[in-house]
Amino acid sequence: MTPPASDGSRAPKGRAPHRRDERARLAVLHAADDLLAERGFNGVSIEGIAARARVAKQTIYRWWPSKVDILLDTLSEDAARQLAIPEAGPVVEGTRRYLHALARFVTRDPAGKVLLALIGEAQHDPEMARLFHERWLDPQRMRERALLQRGIDAGELSSELDVDAALDALCGPIVYRALTGARIPRRFVDGLIADTLGRHVL
Amino acid sequence: MTPPASDGSRAPKGRAPHRRDERARLAVLHAADDLLAERGFNGVSIEGIAARARVAKQTIYRWWPSKVDILLDTLSEDAARQLAIPEAGPVVEGTRRYLHALARFVTRDPAGKVLLALIGEAQHDPEMARLFHERWLDPQRMRERALLQRGIDAGELSSELDVDAALDALCGPIVYRALTGARIPRRFVDGLIADTLGRHVL
Amino acid sequence: MTPPASDGSRAPKGRAPHRRDERARLAVLHAADDLLAERGFNGVSIEGIAARARVAKQTIYRWWPSKVDILLDTLSEDAARQLAIPEAGPVVEGTRRYLHALARFVTRDPAGKVLLALIGEAQHDPEMARLFHERWLDPQRMRERALLQRGIDAGELSSELDVDAALDALCGPIVYRALTGARIPRRFVDGLIADTLGRHVL
């Protein structure tokens, strides 16, 4: 499903021999992204993507089992950049930056709409929910956990801190506001950090 | 859309004149509910509801513009009972009871699945999101606000408390966990209350 | 089905007590007629008639089993006037006048469209065909036969004449031309008479 991550070595001229066509792959991802932005999740259809990307339906079905898989691919590419977890520096400050980035992503970045749409679709389709966990939620949670754990290990945070509970207490309200279309001012995020981590900062 | 709750005075024998047929209305709501529980949101179709409720499609279209309107009706009936806001007694304790009820509702009550599905669908359809706000989110938030405000007025809570921020900090994590299929132990909820309201209890 | 032909004795003021409402009856017939003229047979629906006649559907169903019955009623009223069979005078000349009237009726009279539509519908529905025979074709044929028979009896026509064959040879081409939208010049009709009756005129 995920390609060999555009292996930088190969020159992207024209098309590979009888390997996957990178141009088609990108056209599909962009078409899906655009359609989601323009018409919402329900306005995205395989036929619509194929038409806009000037690609045969079969080409889509060959590489992606469903439209959510396509969106998961676009999310992977976009979110990786926007939602990187700080791997060094003071942990509380890093958390603050991460949460602000998250708030920005889900309220202002078009790619954030993809994330919200996928959370939405996960409510409608259990198999898709499983995939969503596997491809996004679980890996991202792993990285988030590592961040706080680094704080505990470094003595910045109390070892009493329940890492998962804290992460949900921090991310939950941000995502919830985004899902309900509410605004997320900076001090709302700062308040969450103060309430959730405050007691545990050493 | 919601009828005046079958004005108790009239005997429910047979059918109303050339007015709405209460039996058909209930059959539709139950069929929708059942289908959602059994096959998920994407498994709910107007045709499916009509077939199971032994009702003509036209009868559904006459009274509900779309399947989400049907689900909003079922939510109104079910959630009203499960998610009543305490209107008297100590506010913090009332809040605790409400949040525990909310956690139970969204994780264990079949009707809670309806709520999650509607949050999900709101990500896919802006018009539906508007309706969802109007029919559920906003009224419920009004009631939640009244609860905390009562605490402030009664001197139980500091007047510094940002009511909306607190409510999202409390409900957000609970809903988020439900949306991601996580469990919600009682102490998770208690922890949220402690972190969010603790500083403001007088 | 056919009312007692607007028994002239009763004053047509308002509506009769709990007898059939003559105003409704006429409104239905006219609405049906108008709709047929404006939108063709397929554009005539019970709902459409009811709406245009400002009449309840039930009122229509109470008095007419189907829309063709309504059209049969309008035909009876209109055709009786236009297609009267000459009951006295020279028979060949009478036949000529009758056939010219028939040609005029099916090509120019709006009520003629009703006749053509009913012939058409008879091809689609055997039960309707039976009714059409009973209510129009057979009685009219009876009258036509009487005309030629009078000629034979009076010695104007040879007794060798096969009356039914002659009538179909005369009416068939006229109706067929109307059904296929062709024009019917006077000499076409005169030619039919010459060919069909010529040999038998004594």
Added chain:
Amino acid sequence: MTPPASDGSRAPKGRAPHRRDERARLAVLHAADDLLAERGFNGVSIEGIAARARVAKQTIYRWWPSKVDILLDTLSEDAARQLAIPEAGPVVEGTRRYLHALARFVTRDPAGKVLLALIGEAQHDPEMARLFHERWLDPQRMRERALLQRGIDAGELSSELDVDAALDALCGPIVYRALTGARIPRRFVDGLIADTLGRHVL
């Protein structure tokens, strides 16, 4: 609409590429034919055809605008065989054979019911009438005219004969009898020929 009659050169194995599927086409035509014979024109529905032919509705709509177009196709295939115009030999005798074939077709051949149904439907729908002329009536009339004209050219028939009038005088009664469900004995047809062409035979 009518395909180039399955160009005999290509082997009919499997299905054509992304071209029309001949098996589906035939299944539709036969299903339509059968349904018309069994249940009459009003009993023919696109859904019914699709179900009986084991074909998707969309496949029907892709190739035929309406059910009458399907019936026109079945008529073309069947009538061509049954109603061929004699292209050589004595013209009067040829006409006789043609008219007997026509009488047989419209009274006994199941495909004749299709012709009657189409004449009927033409009364209900002007656009359909136009198409019916274009696809059947006009071409067939052209061929019929050629037959009589050949007789005139060959000196078998007087040049005074009004070809179109004669054809309607011949075919009209036959079709009319079929439309009204009457029987058509051989001598009825022979009588028409005698009356209509007799005077003009040289």
Added chain:
DNA sequence: ACATAAGCGAGACGGTACGTCGGGTCTTATC
């Protein structure tokens, strides 16, 4: 060097559900 085999565009196919129209039955209130 060229046959091969994979990816590709195109699009027909059997299906499911959509939202609408009209059919014919019913119930009620009004006159």
Added chain:
DNA sequence: GATAAGACCCGACGTACCGTCTCGCTTATGT
């Protein structure tokens, strides 16, 4: 007791996409 009004169940309409399929074309190897 007939009528206007209109809700009801039902069947068909014509459309949009689904996911599968077959086709003819293109092109970089791997003999």
